[in-house]
Amino acid sequence: MHNQYTDLLLDLPEVKTEKVLEVGEQTLHVEVSPVAHKQACPQCRSLDFVIRKGSNPARTIRHGEAFGKSIYVRVPAIRLFCKQCQCGFVWQYTFVDSGKRYSHAFEKQAIRTATAATVKHSADLHAMPASTLQTKYQHWLALASERLQERVWQDAACTSKLVLGVDDFAIRKGHTYNTGIHNLRGEALLDILPGRKLEELRAYAKQHSFFLELRPIAVVMDLAPYYHTWIQECFPKAIRIADxxxxxxxxxxxxxxxxxxxxxxxxxxxxxxxxxxxxxxxxxxxxxxxxxxxxxxxxxxxxxxxxxxxxxxxxxxxxxxxxxxxxxxxxxxxxxxxxxxxxxxxxxxxxxxxxxxxxxxxxxxxRCRWTNAAVEGRNNRMKAFQRRHYFTRNRKRYVQGLLVECNQSRYG
CATH class of the missing domain: 1.20.1320 (phosphoenolpyruvate carboxylase, domain 3)
Structure with a gap:
């Protein structure tokens, strides 16, 4: 295979293929080098005074798959020196963090698999330690859920003629329940409340002032009296619709x-x-x-x-x-x-x-023809998530996982 086709396969614009080192039954090792000759100094951000000053042992980076084989990229750890700042540094690659063994593209692929299955299954599939993927997945989940929740609340606050959906779903049927708040017009899950009793609902409204700042024209829910009492207290002008x-x-x-x-x-x-x-x-x-x-x-x-x-x-x-x-x-x-x-x-x-x-x-x-049909479908996704992750005990990660599960397809 010509080097230009290997470059297309790797999809790493900042490096170019030097040669294919090894092709095994399950692995493919490729040696690459930077396209540029020098890299800007991290302090003065200038190329003018930077010189090359040798190299450290090469790094081997896991990077995706092709033809049913795991791709390993061997990159040189080039030492550089800035004569103006009198500091030395090592070449930094944008496709992998410093000191890490997995490229961003590979981590993203493994995490995407973990969201659709389990961390253990994804780790086995990608031949990496489950503990490593678990750490990366939890870090990604915290960032993704925070970004998505901020986005869905902003959209709800800006939506004209906002319609909310409120419904419960079971953690343990007959014993423990959660309550989901949904933006029906925006097709998004806004938040998850622990429990469904009136005291728990009132406590949530007191702790989350941004919820009370919403201006829905209607709220759709079942015939549970505690939901209607709560919505009447929070949004007295909203139309309450029995689903x-x-x-x-x-x-x-x-x-x-x-x-x-x-x-x-x-x-x-x-x-x-x-x-x-x-x-x-x-x-x-x-x-x-x-x-x-x-x-x-x-x-x-x-x-x-x-x-x-x-x-x-x-x-x-x-x-x-x-x-x-x-x-x-x-x-x-x-x-x-x-x-x-x-x-x-x-x-x-x-x-x-x-x-x-x-x-x-x-x-x-x-008066306002909306139903909780989309909410019921989202509840099914939540229950599938619970079964797939064996009812995550950590409440914070549990909520983060559900927010990502229900909103990622719309907001990416």
Missing amino acids: RFHVHRYVIEALQAVRKTTQTTLSSRAKANLKAKHRLLNPKEESLSVERHKELKEILDYSSLLGQAHAWKESFNEWYDCSPDVNTANRWLETWFVQGEQMQHPAIDACVKTIRNWRTEVVNYH
Whole structure:
């Protein structure tokens, strides 16, 4: 291979290839030298009085991979002397730090792999000590998370018509939770709070004044009272929206409760068929294929009550999708309440009662049509991060990792 092609392979503009020293089964050693003859003095920043004064033993730097082989670059440690400053120094290369064995490009590649897997897996993949990569990864993570968090808060503060999303996700389901604050319009995770109790939320607002300086026009959250109380205290002028996904879940659960009641009255064959196909009741009817639609019609024919409950659920989807304004939405929702109460089923009555209690927040969706769909997707990424990193115990690094995981793809 000609030296110019080796230079392209290495992609190190400040050095040029002298020769390929060794090609092994797993390694490729290349000797290089600086393109320039001299380097500026680190004190006076001048080239005029700098002379070469011998060299130290050459350094071997690990630099990426090519053709399935690990590339090692052998660089000369040239000694220089400035006659004006009367100081000696050694040639410094921009692609590697002084005294280090790994180039910046190689470290960046190893760290990128560690963010998608684990440090141990990345270290094994790149044939380097896990402790070394762990140190480099933690240093990079601290810098990257600080940079990203500063950027997302600046964007949130400058965003016109800011819409926030608030939702919890489990560290240990049923026991320990975190709360995420999201910029829905900016598609970013702003911060992670420990816990979800009202006292913990209030403590966060007191400690982070920049949160209270935000001016959201709306905040989307589930039906947890502590979130609504907290947001009402922090942003009294913001529209509080009950997240569509969480509200719709109450309707789905009521429909499935009707299905379970219906099952007990059917023959064994019909009961088994309904139980096997009960998930067909959940999605929108229009989203089903022709074959699935026939199967749905078959199970709905088992009971008139089940058919009415399914039509009631479909009407709720239509209410969300087709209400043109708030006034129409209010009238339509009242009709839907009456339709549910006429079925006289305890599960449906409980669902109607819950949505009546949160009627203002539910109808507010038609004032500002935002949902926490993106937040739920981000929660899944957080849970995947937790499993991948075995639930990092260090709280600070845990939060840093989640901020990078959720924001790096957008902000780089």
